[in-house]
Amino acid sequence: MTECIQQLELKLLHHDWTENPKSLDQLLSADFEEIDTNGIIHSRSEVIQWLLHKNKAIRWSLDNFRIKLLTQDCALAIYTASKHQDSAYIRNESIRSSIWQYQDQQWKMIFHQASSKS
Template identity: 30%
Template sequence: MDVPQHELEEIRLLEQKLHLPEIRQSPTAVTELLAEGFVEFGSSGTIYDDRDELIAHLAAEKTEKPSPLVISRDYAFRPISPDAVLVTYRSTRQAGESGQERHTLRSSIWQRIDGRWQMIFHQGTLTAPKG
């Protein structure tokens, strides 16, 4: 069940793209990254199980000022099969006007579909800062 290291790096970069406002607001880019049937359990507790609705929601994310930068770290990759990988990591971002950091544990499943990696599942869970 080995997935080559260069493909794990590709998956990490694809994962990080989904944190960028310019990608999130591009229906074409998000459609490339999220597989048909994609499901997300958001850190807010919301379940997103309609990919097209989620893509439209992300495209509508217009902010008066740029969103705070998401910093991700502590990536771990666990191949599930030659064409599927579980990715886990932590992310931190400033939360709104309060300036408080928001810490989230994240997990995604990426699957190779028609020769390219697409996310089929994502979950974010709010957590305390790592000590």
């Protein structure tokens, strides 16, 4: 399960969603929301807009990725994310947490939060 959810997190960040934005419905729950590093709450539609317009040259690495099972069909992912561009580190690390729920025979993210790492 850990590898599966880690790959889904990377897919959200690295995939080009502009060709088929509706495919995001397979990964983001209908009631998804996010809290960014500034403590601002973003709706599902705001996050989808960010995913559609993100800088495709930026790559992410996810370190210390781990899963805590909350219920049989709900898991908490916790990891450190770092941004890279042209093989160079470009931004401070952030601590991330996501809640994934098994819905309709697939894992969907229902919540995500990023916290600045000092």
